[in-house]
Amino acid sequence: MAAILIVEDEISINELVKRNLQLVGHHCTSVFDGKTAISEIERHTYDLIILDIMLPEIDGFEVFKKVHETPTIFLTVRSSLSDRIKGFSMGADDYLTKPFEMLELLARVEAVLRRTQKNKSCFEAGAVRIDFDSRQVFYMGQLVECTPKEFELLEVLVKNRNIALSRERLLELVWGYDYEGDTRTIDVHIQKLRKKLGWENMIKTVYKLGYRLEVNQ
Template sequence: MASILIVEDEEAINELVKRNLQLVGHQCTSVFDGETAVVEIQQESYDLMILDIMLPGFNGFDVMKQGNKTPTIFLTAKSSLTDRINGFSMGADDYMTKPFEMLELLARVEAVLRRTQKSESSFEAGDVKINFKSRQVFHVGQLVECTPKEYELLEVLVNNRNIALSRERLLDLVWGYDFEGGTRTVDVHIQKLRKKLGWEDKIKTVYKLGYRLEVGR
C-alpha cells in the first residue's frame, strides 16, 4: 500500500494513527516535530503526509512551505475558517479537526491516495481478486456477480481490513444515515459475501459488535 509520514507531537495520537494505518496495510513513519518532518520529506519520498499544525519547532504551515509537494492531510485542533482556508490555499489535499473518528480518517486517506493515484487498483486475498477501477470481483478466476450494495460492503471491509466494524457503522457507511432498515440487512449481505467468495474464515463475526475482514497485511 502507501508510504505515509505521520507528523504529530502527541505520542498517543501519533501511535493510534500509525497502528490503524498499519492494520490496513500502509507503511508508516512517525515524527514528532516540524524540523524533523522537513528533513524527512526532503530526504525520503512519501505518498502521503498526515500533518498537525501546532508542532514544536516549525509549525505545520512551515512544514508545508518547505516540503516537496507531498500530498497532505492536516489533522489538527485548529478549526477556524481562517486556518482551513490557509491550509487549502497552501495545497493541502484535506483538512480534519480533532477530535476525529479513525474510520473517517482512514476513508479520507484512501480518497486522497486514489486522487493522487497512489492507492492500489486491485486487492487480492487467497482466491479472491477485486478490481477497484472496474468494480469487478473474481473468485478462483471467475467473475462473481455482486449487487451494488454487496460490492460497496465488500469495499468497506477491504479498506478497513483487520479492524472491527459495528453493524451500525457498516449500515451508515454502505446504506447511509437515512436508511430505514435494521442491522439485519448487514447480516444478510455478510452471509451472501461469505458464500460467494468462500470467505467464511476471513469475514469474522465480532461478538456483540459486528464484523472484521481478517487478512494478511
C-alpha cells in the same frame, strides 16, 4: 500500499493513527516535531503526509513549504475558517480537525491516495481479486455476480480490513444515514459474501459488535 509520514507531537494520537493505518496495510513513519519532519522529508520520499499544524520547533505551515508536492492532510485542533483557508490556499489536499473518528481519517486517506493515483485500484486475497474501477469481483479466476450493495459492503470491509466494524456503522457506510431497515440486513449480506468468495474464515464475526475482514499483511 502507501508510504505515509505522520507528523504529530501528541504521542498517543500519533501512535493511534499509525497503528490504524498499518492495520489497513500502509507503511508508516512517525515524527513528533517540525524540525525532524523537514529532515525526514528531505531524506525520504512519501506518498502522503499527515501533518499537524501546532508543532514544536517549526509549525506545520512552515513544514508544508518543504513538502515538494507530496499529498498532505492537515491535522489540527484549530477549526477556524482562516486556518482552513490558509491550509487549502497553500495546496493541502485535505484538512481534519481534532477530535476525529479514525474511520473518517482512514476514508480521507483513501480518498487522497485515490486522487493522487498512489493507491491500487485492485485488491487480492487468496483466490479473490477485486477491481474497484470496474466494480468486478473474481473468485478463482471466475467473475462473481455481486449486487450493488454487496459490492459496496465488500469495498467497505476491504478498505477497513483488520478493523472491527459494528453493524450500525456498516449500515451507515453502505446504506446511508436515512436507511430504515435493521441490522439483520448486514448479517444476510455478510453470509452471501462469505459463500460467494469462500471467505467463511476471513470475514470474522466480532462478538456483540459486527464484523472484521481479517487479512495478513
